[in-house]
Amino acid sequence: MNSSPYAFKRLRRRLLASFAQPQALFLGSEGVSQAGDAKPQVFADWCHAHAGAAAEITVSAQLLHELVCEPGLPLQDESALQAYARQLFGHYFGAVAKHWAIASWRVSSAGAPEQCGASALHGAAGAGLQASAQQFDVSLRSVQPAWAPLLRRLAAQQPDWxxxxxxxxxxVEGQVLTWLLLEDGRPGVLRQLRLAAPTQVALAETLRELCGVGEPAHRAKIWVGGYGLDSAVPLASQAWPGLQVAGRLDARGPELAWFEVPAAARALALPLPDFLGARTPRSGLAWPLLGLGLFTLLLAGWSAGLGRQQLLQAAEQRAALQAELRNLAPGAPKPLAPTSKTAPLKSAELEQQRTAAEVQGLLRQPWEALLANVEQAGADAGPAGTLSWLALDFNAARQELRLEGLAQDKGAALALVDRLAAAPAWGDVVLSRFQNAEQGLSGQRFELSAKLRPSLLQLELAALAAKDEKK
Known part of the structure; x- marks a missing residue:
């Protein structure tokens, strides 16, 4: 009984975290920090203080090693690319590199060969990020190298550059310089260098060597940003045409606003490495499903409280009746069986126990995976706005689910049925009703029923292509 409120609390916290606005964090060698923080802290401590929140992490260049692959290598999929990157990192940095997290990326454009590369995350501060997030129900949205979101932001806000x-x-971060060279908007060179000293004079000397000032290449437009340098001789005083310095290079930490990616930049053909792997974009069904899930949880909690109250009342009445019987004098005639009072009491008690069992069954269900399956299947059924949800009804005792919604055409509803039926946890998926929506609603109203096997539910549906290959 004591574990049920805790399970309910964690489930509610996970659902809220899944749709929470992510908080921007910067991960350095000492831990994570937010805008305005005086001192970094261990990520596990941040998760403990922000349980149920969401986070997007930008990783310091001081914790990264970068790799750009030679064009033409036979690296057709992500597993081959990551294996190749891990082999090279292991060659240069030893056996410890086998345990580093790898974030791979690819860039394709018409008329040019595909480019690919990888970033490696090392250091104690980057270990166990996902484990800490899961322990405290924090939704970890992305973990990216600093240069990746910065490049996308600049591409959207400075198109001329x-x-x-x-x-x-x-x-630049102290003595660590990340140098990314683009030709006609395509990344060509990605290097990490170490300055002779954490000074703006040393940075200016290195930039002159990289871009060849005095040669035709000095016409390159260079954007410089970062932190951790001295303030003795500002880089702006040593600038040359095409050099643009953003912010204060002598600041103690980065401006996290630099890593906020505008919506217009998300569709650009630019590297998108993420140490969490490829992320499934959130569909337009997310908020309706969240509303359905929260409504179900609130109803279950209310039913549990009501059932518990009724059980306590029945127990008190039963104890009072037993005490009254014990107080009868010896030899006194026993009362007749109080069928008119005890029978309704027993029936009410059984009904309360049944209601409590149903509530307990609902609380034990893997709601997060169930709602995620419905959301993903709806997104795969058609473009955003093709499906809209109206109701969700789940019978925990019979493991039966009923969904009601609106579809713009019958094909979308049938595609939804096929997508769910292909998952191992979903059985007997049937489109039981399909008719014109009543007045005030747009589209076709449909009803879907299915039998569930909760133990087989996963957070993500298996790809249809993989299932077809097995056949």
């Missing part, structure tokens, strides 16, 4: 024949991004 991005579309220049030769453009460069120089991101």
């Amino acid at each position: 991005f579309k220049a024949p030769c453009a460069a991004l120089a991101w």
Whole structure:
């Protein structure tokens, strides 16, 4: 009984975290920090203080090693690319590199060979990020190298810089410099270098060597940003045409606003490495499903409280009746069987126990995986707005689920049925009703029923292609 409120609390916290606005964090060698933080902290401590929240992590260049693959290598899928990257990192950095997290990326464009590469995350601060997030029900949305969101933001906000024949991004953190060179908007060179000293004079000397000032290449447009340098001789005083310095390079930490990616930049053909792997975009069904899930949880909690109250009342009445019987004098005639009072009491008690059992069954269900399956199947059934949900009804005793919704055409509803039926946890998926929606609703109203096997539910549905290959 004591575990049920805790399970309910964790389930509610996970659902809220899944749809919470993510908080921007910067991961350095000492831990994570937010805008305005005076001192970094261990990520597990941050999760403990922000249980049920969401986070997007930008990783410091001081915790990264970068790799750009030679064009033409036979790296057709992500597993081959990651295996190749891990082999090279292991060759240069030893056996410890076998345990580093790898974030791979690819860029394809018409008329040019595909480019690919990988980032490796090392250091104690980056270990166990996902485990800490899961322990405290924190939704970890992304863990990206600092240069990746920065490049996307600049591409959207400074199109002249991005579309220049030769453009460069120089991101500096103390003595660590990340140098990204673009040609006509395509990444060509990605290197990490170490400055001779954490000074703006040393940075200027390194940039001159990289872009060849005095040569034709000095026409490159260079954007420079970062932190951790001295303030003795500002880089702006040593600047040359095409060099743009953003912010204060002598700041103690980065400006996290630099890593906020505008919506217009998400569709650009630019590297998108993520140490969490490929992420499924959230569909337009997310918020309706969240509303259905929260409504179900609130109803279950209310039913549990009501059932418990009724059980306590029945127990008190039963104890009072037993005490009254014990107080009868010896030899006194026993009362007749109180069928008119005890029978309704027993029936009510059984009904309360049944209601409590149903509530307990609902609380034990894997709601997060169930709602995620419905959301993903709806997203795969058609473009955003094709499906809208009206109701969800689940019978925990019979493991039967009923969904009601609106579809713009019958094909979307049938595609939804096929997508769920292909999952191992879903059985007897049937489109039981399909008719014109009543007045005030747009589309066709449908009803779907299914039998569930909760132990087989996964957070993500298996790809249909993989299932077809097995056949």
